[in-house]
Amino acid sequence: MKKNLAAGVLIAALLMLNSCSADKAVDSTANVSGDKKSSGSVFAMDTYMTITAYGNNGKKGIEAAQKEITRLEKLWSVTDENSEIYAINHSSGAEVPVSAETEELLKFAIDMHGKTNGALDITLYPVLRAWGFTTGEYRVPDDGEISELLERKGADKITVDNGKVSVPEKTEIDLGAIAKGCAGDAAARALKEQGVTSALLDLGGNIQTIGDAKPDGTKWKVGIRDPFGDGSIGTLTVGECAVITSGGYERFFEQDGVIYKHILDPETGRPAESGLASVTIIGSEGRMCDALSTSLYVMGLDDACAYWRDNGDFDMILVTDDGGVYVTDGIAERFASNSEDVTVVER
Amino acid sequence: MRARTVYIVITAVILIGAAVWCAYVMKPKSGKTVVISQDGKVLYHIDLDSEKDKTIDVEYDGRKNIIEIKGGRIHMKSADCPDHICIDTGWLEDGKPIVCLPNRLVIEYEDGDIDGTAR
Amino acid sequence: MDTKKLTHLGLLTCLALIIFIVELRIPDIVPIPGVKLGLANIVTVYCVYNYRPGETAMMLYSRILLGALFSGNLMALWYSIAGGTLCFIGMEILKNFIREDNMWFLSIAGAVCHNIGQIAVAMLVLKSTSVIAYLPFLMISGCIAGLFTGLCTQMVCKRLKRTRKVS
Secondary structure: OHHHHHHHHHHHHHHHHHHHHHHHOOOOOEEEOOEEEEEEEEEEOOEEEEEEEEOOOHHHHHHHHHHHHHHHHHHHOOOOOOOHHHHHHOOOOOOEEOOHHHHHHHHHHHHHHHHOOOOOOOOOHHHHHHHOOOOOOOOOOOHHHHHHHHOOOOHHHOEEEOOEEEOOOOOOOOHHHOHHHHHHHHHHHHHHHOOOOEEEEEEOOEEEEEOOOOOOOOOEEEEEEOOOOOOEEEEEEEOOOEEEEEEHHHOEEEEOOEEEEOOEOOOOOOEOOOOEEEEEEEEOOHHHHHHHHHHHHHHOHHHHHHHHHHHOOOEEEEEEOOOOEEEEOOOHHHEEEOOOOEEEEOO | OHHHHHHHHHHHHHHHHHHHHHHHHHOOOOOOEEEEEEOOEEEEEEEOOOOOOEEEEEEEOOEEEEEEEEOOEEEEEEEOOOOOHHHHOOOOOOOOOEEEOOOOEEEEEOOOOOOEEEO | OOHHHHHHHHHHHHHHHHHHHHHHOOOOOOOOOOOOOOOOHHHHHHHHHHOOHHHHHHHHHHHHHHHHHHHOOHHHHHHHHHHHHHHHHHHHHHOOOOOHHHHHHHHHHHHHHHHHHHHHHHHHHHOOHHHHHHHHHHHHHHHHHHHHHHHHHHHHHHHHHHHHHHO
């Protein structure tokens, strides 16, 4: 008897849910070949983020994902005075209690700092600020200033312990290189929790997909931006994954005929001159791809390939300054290049 | 007399088949990515939605084609070929590619649109 | 081959060439490469029924070659040869089954073969299969043009027979 009642309630609830979502979906969803497609945009972490979701739960999922992204931005912003990162940076060396997400991300960043031999360093904020990349008031700091600021860096100086974080005075954390990737992971989780099985997130150029295919059965097609022009260097056909590109073209300035790009080499404190124009990482985890796209850009072609051979749980597409394209063999077949000059990197 | 009926039916079938095929080809494409290729090689992938108005010069064997992108549309602006069919084709609208046979140039929509661009 | 036949073929080639060059003066109606009436086909269809295949081929290729030379459009030569050959082969095979009073259908079949040949060459030249999108348009225009030229040929044949009887 009880069982029957429970089943009845469940069916009724399901019916109601159904009718609710059907009513709601009318406003801004397009019906594409029987599959609803919804999309929403949010401005966060200094960039436009667009989420496209398929299916009846799309709208709900997008709302949840947007909420999650704004929540994380409030935790990780360097400039927001209420953020946890701001609190850590301005605590004069004292311990600051942080949320579980922040603790996990910082641990990940410290781990990656070690793995990449320091090529990924989230404590370069003071140097970045000296160059003006944080504000847009660009200038070229002199060697003395840079070496002085470089003494403050070092992700290994961050202590994370039991929900509490501290950095030495004057050392400052900036999660710019990994926050977007991590937010993408969180947004993808939020979408999945709402029952979305097919969606594409474009977080300011970081592409993350949910589901191995679109509802029409076709795989996701992701273009890779040409670092030397407006077009793309090719298209990648992928299932569920993250595709994240870093390149000097994203932000740079010119002074006295020299171009200064925004990705700094933690070693020198100056824009990385590694011979690479852009690095695209394809992997399952957004934060990992985000971290690697920056750090492998700093390392350069040879070290990046060596790192891939040692750690290979991802794939990559490298574009060198002279226009050469290097693709790892795991995705070589799924990458349709526009360029003639493609080299497949083998293990 | 009977043979004639058969021939009329065959002709009608060819015509209807071709008409259906035409309708399929002329279906407006949802995609906005255009591929410009010459001699079988892809020269450009262009996302018409995000591309600024501009012209692209393509040379072949000393002859020149000028392709124009304007307001999210693309067409052949001028061509050094004798027939100028590519210019008469007008704006690229459906599955019919813009073709310049003498200069081996093809402008067409890409199969299946790109979902996003990593940048 | 006797002199009479040779003269006839020469005259037919000449006639086809004149029709071909006159047709060039008609501006393109549809901006689709390859769409045209193909009036010179009247002569080809006539030859298919009245001469041996080898003789028809002589007439056809002389006309194509000279036509390309006279019009100065040598690039179109390859399309004409491919289309013409396919059209010729198709018609020579089909003429064994199609009687003279259904000539219009032979002409249609030839025109469609011609279109397939043109597109095949275009695909080879462009190294791209996308031009196949033009085939259905060419096929429709081929059916109409083929019907027209076929009926023309039928009329010509009828009248020729009548004049022969008279003379």
